[in-house]
Amino acid sequence: MTDWRVPLSVLDYGVEEAEAAQRVIASKWLSMGPEVAAFEREFAQMQSARHAFAVSSATAALHLAMHAIRLGSGDEVIQPAINFVAAANMTLLAGATPVFADICSLAEPTLDPGHVERLITPRTKAIVPMHYGGNLARMSELRELCKQRGVAMIEDSCHAVGAAYHDPQGREPHGVMAGSIGDLGTFSFYANKNLACGEGGMLVTNRDDLGERIQMMRSHGMTRSSWERHHGRPGSYDIALAGFNYRLDELHAALGRVQLAKLLAGNQRRQQLLARYREGLRDAERWTMVFADQIEHSSGHLMVAVAASAEMRANAAHALREAGIQSSMHYPSILEFSGFRGRFPEPLALTHQFASRAITLPMHPGLRAEQVDEITHILRAVE
Structure with missing residues (x-):
């Protein structure tokens, strides 16, 4: 089935985006x-960040971030295996080794700081926490480490654009935006994200030394852009270091500006829908809604529930499909992919359970309350 009655995600696009593209x-x-x-x-203003660099994708942002810290052969990067594969791939392509840490729990599928601490060695160059579904990892503990x-x-903040950190332990100031807590923060503007341009991403930092390197690495190591040369700045340029072609174009940026203006209102609507899901699954003992007690601090990118078993998850996906409701899974464990299987022997029990039992449900600002009620009613009936 391709024409879903209730799709997983729907773009919040209208005349404003059309006018921006025409401009x-x-x-x-x-x-x-x-x-x-x-x-x-x-x-950058939303992030309270000194530097923000628009790039062609979040993968490009991750690659630039790793090069900015001079990641290389022999280095290790600790990261979750519950994530899209981009961070692991970029680690390998930088010549380093990804080291996978387990998640905190099935209800909190972000990096477990205790496991991260046990994995740190003299070769550890970076930690990449991923804010799963728009819910921030335990940043106070990870930052202290x-x-x-x-x-x-x-920070892999691809799910968490527009979300602010609230430290339950009070060790970090409240209100710091996801992506601006660590040394570098990466964002995705892929077509299903809260801020959607089709393609594109952003890399932010408050460190001037990293910002200077990223500025040049984004565009071939050049000291002058095409726009600057076109408008009468000195026509010659220098190549100060080896760089990439990771620029964002004007069309995607124009769409991004309109989407940015809609972001916080869209995130607020997503929080309302998450609360509706939570109410619908209340006392459903065989289902666990992730981050159910942190809705007011989430970007609401994903709505994910964890079934009591893999078989129950499969039955739920079938029942939803029969009703014309799209579902998905975020994510298969990276350790299960053929390119990674067997190369990283660290057992990740909770990661494995989560990947086999989690189901992603429809979530977007246009979703209606009655559709959420229908979905939770179907889940409660599944065995």
Whole structure:
């Protein structure tokens, strides 16, 4: 079935995005220029970040972040196996080794700081916490570990754009935005994200030394952009270091600016829908809703429930499909992929259970309350 009655995700797009795209077309400048610069400024303002770099994807942002900290052969990067494979792939492509830590629990599928601490060695160069579903990892504990051991932190904030950190232990200031807590933060603007451009990403940092390297590495190591040369700045340029072609273009940036203006209201609507899901699954003993007690601090990117067994998860997916309701899974454990299986022997019991029992349910600002009620009614009936 491809025409879902209740799809997993629906874009919040309208006339504003069409007008933004037309504005760029009328300008006759498509490569990185004033729209990208404005998008970066506006995003940095939301983040209270000194530097924000719009890039072609979150994968590009991760790759740049790892090169910015000079990750290389012999280094190790601790990260979760419950994540999209981009961070692990970029670690390998930087010449380093991904080291996978387990999650805190089935209800809190983010990096377990205790396991992370046991995995740190003299070769550990960075930790990459991932804010699963828009819910922040235990950043206070992880940041303290990084401080103590001299390890960099790269936040995978692809799910958490617009979410602020609230430390239950009170050791970190409330209100710091996801992505601005560690040394570097990465974001995705893929088509199903809360801020959706189709493709694109952002890399933020408050460190001037890292910002200077990223600025040049994003575009071939060049000291002048095409836009600057086009508008009369000195025509020649230098190549200061080896770089990449990870620029974002004007069309995606223009769409991103409109989506950024809608972001916080969209996230608030997602929180309301998460609360509706929570109410619908209350006392459903065979289902566990992830981060059910942290809804008010979530970006609401995903709605995920964990079944009592893998068989029950499969039965739920079938029942939803029969009703025309799309579901998915976020994510298979990276350790189960053929390119990773057997290479990393560390047993991750909770990760394995979560990957086999979690189901992702429809979540987007246009979802209706009665649709949430229908979904939870189906889940409660599944055995």
